[in-house]
Amino acid sequence: MxxxxxxxxxxxxxxxxxxxxxxxxxxxxxxxxxxxxLLPARRSTAPALEVPFxxxxxxxxxxxxxxxxxxxxxxxxxxxxxxxxxxxxxxxxxxAVQPPQAGRELMLALDLSGSMSEPDMQLGGRPVDRLTAAKAVLADFLDRRAGDRVGLLVFGRRAYVLTPLTLDRETVRQQLVDSVVGLAGQETAIGDAIGLAVKRLRQRTDVAATDDQPRVLVLLTDGVNTAGLLDPLKAAELAADAGVRVHTIAFGGEGSMSLFGFQLPMPGAGDEIDETTLRRIAEATGGRFFRARDTAELAGIYAEIDRLEPVERPGEAVxxxxxxxxxxxxxxxxxxxxxxxxxxxxxx
Structure with a gap:
């Protein structure tokens, strides 16, 4: 011992x-x-007087x-x-006490269809494609998610969960960095992405979670639903029934074309985004619809989402x-x- x-x-x-x-x-x-x-007694140097008693x-x-x-x-x-x-x-x-832990449960859905390679964004004063700009804004968003459980879902022709809900933000960030256009196909399956997110948000492993706690999906896309088995509005109904609040972001400029090294706007190219359906999805689930035409607007949107009401759940007993x-x-x-x-x- x-x-x-x-x-x-x-x-x-x-x-x-x-x-x-x-x-x-x-x-x-x-x-x-x-x-x-251990220490010796101090000896006196003063004159001594000897007495018989x-x-x-x-x-x-x-x-x-x-x-x-x-x-x-x-x-x-x-x-x-x-x-x-x-x-x-x-x-x-x-x-023993159980202090409440304030945090959110967020599933991030990112469009990886072919149109996300459109180079109509600016980042640090240089032109970049939409996916690069979205990655930069999402990385900053993750830096402020201390204490939140965050998951990452990507979708194109199909929808895939790259990271389930986790407190390990570094893993989510690494999967975000490794995502490339076309990883999930060239088309856009918005309905399937919502349906998969709802399924994963309902399969939480947190034993302290209750069904009355809100769950949030933030979906970013630059197109219309062109693939998948589930209709986006039907998926929104499933999300509303499951208590999942969906915030939708329509991301993309007016489109551009490269001519002699210059980016020229293409009128009408931005009309490919189905803003009407995205707005109806958000309204049906109690979420909000956002429109971002450049990187600065996108950053402002995620800052607004950052102010969502946190979910309070009992922490570990101490x-x-x-x-x-x-x-x-x-x-x-x-x-x-x-x-x-x-x-x-x-x-x-």
Missing amino acids: STSEWLQQFAAALPGVDGFDWPWLLLALPLPWLARW GDRLGRVTADASARATGGMRWLPWLAWALLCVAAARPQVLGE RPRIERYAWPLGGALALALLAFVRPRWRRA
């Missing part, structure tokens, strides 16, 4: 104490006794010292022991540690006061 374990067992044996925070300080208990035993004089002096202290030489030792116990910080365990060092410290101060007052009181 180690010294630390022995000290903790010693603490558990004390009444009203469950343990010490700094048990190693109890090793200072024998220091005064060791100092008295020195032994009797010594006994008289000792008796006078004992009367002065009232026969309570144990006071300094007990005070030192109480100081060591106070320094070791005795503690007791309080009643037993708080309550400090009890004040009791032995107060006892040591009382003994010191008694040792100071008692001789004067006896003389009076």
Whole structure:
């Protein structure tokens, strides 16, 4: 058994104490006794007077010292022991409590269809495609999701869950970085993406979760539903029945074409986004519809989503540690006061 374990067992044996925070300080208990035993007595260099009754004089002096202290030489030792116990910080365990944890359960759905390669966005002053801009904004969004459970779903011709709901935001970020246009196909299956997200949000492994807690899906797309088995509006009905709130983001500029190194707008290209259906999906589930035509607008939209009401769920049960060092410290101060007052009181 180690010294630390022995000290903790010693603490558990004390009444009203469950343990010490700094048990190693109890090793200072024998220091005064060791100092008295090991250090040599101080020799006086003053001239000595030899008398034939020195032994009797010594006994008289000792008796006078004992009367002065009232026969309570144990006071300094007990005070030192109480100081060591106070320094070791005795503690007791309080009643178990479950502090609430504020967090959200978010499933992010990202469109990886062929149109996401359209280079009509600006990032850092340079032209980039829509997927690159969306990745940058989503990465910043993930940085602010401390304590949230976040999942990542991508969709094209089919919908796939890359990461289930997790507190490991780094894994979600890495899967986001590895996503490329066409990974899930070139078409757009919005309905299937909503349906899969609803299924995963209902399959939560958090035993503390209840059915009345809201679940959120944030879906970003730049097109219309052109694939999949599930109609988007039917999927919205399923989401509403499951208590899943869907926020939809229509992302994309007015379209552009490259000519001699310049990006020229293409009127009518932005009309390919089905804003009407996306708005109806959001309204049916209690969510909101957003339209982002550039990277700055997209960042503002995710900042707005960041202000969603958090989900409060019970956290892990903990037993708080309550400090009890004040009791032995107060006892040591009382003994010191008694040792100071008692001789004067006896003389009076």
